[in-house]
Amino acid sequence: MTNALDGANHRALQLISPPNLRDAAVLDEGFVDLIGSREAPQPTIAQRAMNSSVVAAIYERLWRPVGVAALGLWKTDEHTKAATDLRLGGNQRVLDVACGPGNFTKFLGSRLDGDGIAVGFDISRPMLVQAARDNRSSHAAYVRGDGRRLPFEDGTFDAVCCYAALYLVPEPFTIVDELIRVLRPGGRIAIMTSCARGPAFVSKVQTVASDRFGVRTFDRDEFTTIFQAAGLTEIEREVHGVAQFVSATKPLR
Numbered sequence: 001m002t003n004a005l006d007g008a009n010h011r012a013l014q015l016i017s018p019p020n021l022r023d024a025a026v027l028d029e030g031f032v033d034l035i036g037s038r039e040a041p042q043p044t045i046a047q048r049a050m051n052s053s054v055v056a057a058i059y060e061r062l063w064r065p066v067g068v069a070a071l072g073l074w075k076t077d078e079h080t081k082a083a084t085d086l087r088l089g090g091n092q093r094v095l096d097v098a099c100g101p102g103n104f105t106k107f108l109g110s111r112l113d114g115d116g117i118a119v120g121f122d123i124s125r126p127m128l129v130q131a132a133r134d135n136r137s138s139h140a141a142y143v144r145g146d147g148r149r150l151p152f153e154d155g156t157f158d159a160v161c162c163y164a165a166l167y168l169v170p171e172p173f174t175i176v177d178e179l180i181r182v183l184r185p186g187g188r189i190a191i192m193t194s195c196a197r198g199p200a201f202v203s204k205v206q207t208v209a210s211d212r213f214g215v216r217t218f219d220r221d222e223f224t225t226i227f228q229a230a231g232l233t234e235i236e237r238e239v240h241g242v243a244q245f246v247s248a249t250k251p252l253r
C-alpha cells in the first residue's frame with residue numbers, strides 16, 4: 001500500500017470483501033488495483049481499444065461523443081436519466097461497472113452526500129489512470145478488477161449500473177448476474193447497451209460488425225427477460241436510436 005489512500009479510496013476499500021482485499025493495492029495513480037501486472041484479456045478490436053492510453057485520453061471528449069452520435073443518443077440527457085433511474089441521493093453506495101475514464105462515476109458521486117460513494121470499476125489500467133486524473137472526488141473512487149467476478153459481498157450496493165459496455169465484453173450476462181448479486185434488496189439497477197432495430201438486413205449488418213469488431217447487438221427483450229427471470233420488479237425499458245436503457249428494482253425478498 002502507498003500513501004495515495006484518500007477518503008474516497010478508503011471507503012471503496014472498505015466495500016471490498018476480505019478475500020479480495022488481500023490482492024488490493026492503492027496506487028500512486030489514485031485507484032485501487034486488484035489485478036496488478038496481470039494483463040486484462042483483449043480478444044477483440046473493441047477491447048484492445050479500451051486498453052489503449054490514447055483512447056483513454058480522448059475517450060470522454062471525443063470517442064464517446066462520436067459513439068453517442070452513432071447510437072442515436074444525441075438528444076438523450078444520459079446523466080439525468082441515470083440519476084432518475086438509479087434514484088440517487090444521500091449517503092448511498094453506488095457501483096458503476098465498466099466505468100471507463102469515470103465520465104459517469106464522478107457525476108453519480110455528485111448526487112450523493114455524507115458518506116455516499118460512487119465506485120467506478122473497470123478492467124483497463126489506462127482507463128482508470130485517466131479516471132483518477134480527471135474524475136476523482138470526495139464521492140468518487142476507482143477500483144480495477146474484472147466485472148465478471150465482482151470483489152464485493154452480496155447486497156453491498158444501493159444502486160448499480162453499467163453503461164455503454166455490455167456490447168463490448170465477451171460475457172455480458174455474467175456481468176449482469178454479478179450486478180444483480182451485489183445489489184441490495186430494494187436497490188436499483190440500470191444499464192445502457194445496444195438494441196437491434198429495423199429490418200432484418202440491418203440486423204445482419206449489425207451481426208457482421210459484431211463478429212469483426214467485437215461489438216454485439218442485443219435484442220430488444222434480452223435484458224428485460226433476464227431481469228424478469230431474476231425476479232426484479234419495476235422493470236422499464238426505453239429505446240433511443242440503437243440503444244436501450246433498462247432499469248429495475250431488486251425485490252425486498
Ligand SMILES: C[S@@+](CC[C@H](N)C(=O)[O-])C[C@H]1O[C@@H](n2cnc3c(N)ncnc32)[C@H](O)[C@@H]1O
Binds near residue numbers: 122147163
Ligand atoms: C466504452 S467504455 C464505457 C465507459 C462508460 N461506462 C461510458 O458510459 O462511457 C467500456 C469499458 O468497459 C471496460 N471493460 C471491458 N471488459 C470489462 C470487464 N470484464 N470488467 C470491467 N470492465 C470491463 C473497458 O475497459 C472500458 O473501459
